[in-house]
């Protein structure tokens with residue numbers, strides 16, 4: 001495969017771990033010049049080192065996507081490093097708590113919505129003007145299979161991810177005439193530290209596996225390859241979609 005992202009300025013959030021790290025490495029392997037952002041500074045520097053060790057280009061940045069100043073700084077850093085922002089993967093997120101709705105706490109609601117939903121809004125708020133200045137671009141937001149269907153026990157997370165899908169569709173329509181394509185990726189269970197926390201309970205692991213008709217959980221690179229497709233010119237006619245990459249979970 002050719003280098004679909006040669007010389008493109010790319011921003012990946014939540015790039016210190018899991019899906020974000022794997023996807024940033026795939027972008028860099030296809031020639032992208034990547035700013036990797038994460039609230040965990042040590043982890044995101046490790047991602048940048050992995051990319052550079054493989055011959056790619058990366059700059060690491062500590063950023064909390066629930067803070068507007070940090071989202072502005074991520075974009076400014078990308079422009080300072082690479083001169084333009086062509087692609088953004090808004091992927092930072094935190095996991096669900098596992099309680100029925102009435103047993104949830106307001107503090108959990110506030111944090112999950114702040115990071116998973118407001119974080120995507122604030123990221124796009126600063127990415128879109130930079131992309132307009134570059135003459136266009138592509139954005140992929142990480143939602144979830146829980147952005148497409150309900151799932152017991154993770155009501156707030158599900159609400160946050162349905163919100164990401166709604167925001168993605170609307171933003172896609174807002175900027176469709178200005179050369180920016182915006183889509184979402186909706187992973188099923190994927191082998192990352194977020195999922196490992198859940199799999200500490202064998203009953204939860206059995207339940208999650210039983211929900212995926214393919215009979216296994218996904219690898220972060222399997223999500224990343226779908227993100228690269230949506231962000232690439234191969235997806236030039238795909239706008240405002242929420243692409244399930246979930247081993248058949250939402251086909252049931």
Ligand SMILES: NC(=O)c1ccc[n+]([C@@H]2O[C@H](COP(=O)([O-])OP(=O)(O)OC[C@H]3O[C@@H](n4cnc5c(N)ncnc54)[C@H](O)[C@@H]3O)[C@@H](O)[C@H]2O)c1
Nearest residue numbers: 014016017018019039064065092093144187189190192194
């Ligand atoms: N793993 C799964 O099964 C799964 C399934 C569906 C969707 N997702 C989504 O995929 C995305 C990535 O998750 P993952 O599985 O790779 O998890 P992960 O925990 O391995 O990685 C998430 C990264 O986001 C960072 N992060 C968290 N809050 C942040 C903030 N406020 N600002 C900046 N960075 C922050 C974390 O430090 C971490 O490095 C999330 O949005 C998650 O909801 C994951």
